[in-house]
Amino acid sequence: MDEMKKRGIENEVKGKMKETEGKVRGDVGKATGDTSEHIKGRVEQAKGKVQKEFGKAERKA
Numbered sequence: 001m002d003e004m005k006k007r008g009i010e011n012e013v014k015g016k017m018k019e020t021e022g023k024v025r026g027d028v029g030k031a032t033g034d035t036s037e038h039i040k041g042r043v044e045q046a047k048g049k050v051q052k053e054f055g056k057a058e059r060k061a
Helices: 003-032 035-060
Strands: none
Touching: 003 035
16 A cells, blocks of 8 residues: 555544544533534534545545
8 A cells, every 4th residue: 555545544534533523522512502612623523524535635646
């Protein structure tokens, strides 16, 4: 497996984990009425999605 595909898989996995953690954090913030945590969670979720999509692109390149 070449280095680019390996990095792509790593970014995909890390991005998915970050996306999931952000969703949970955002949901907990929303459920507890903590707007700051809700927003931080959604930002983390978006960052994870970007990283995951970047990984997919690396893997296909």
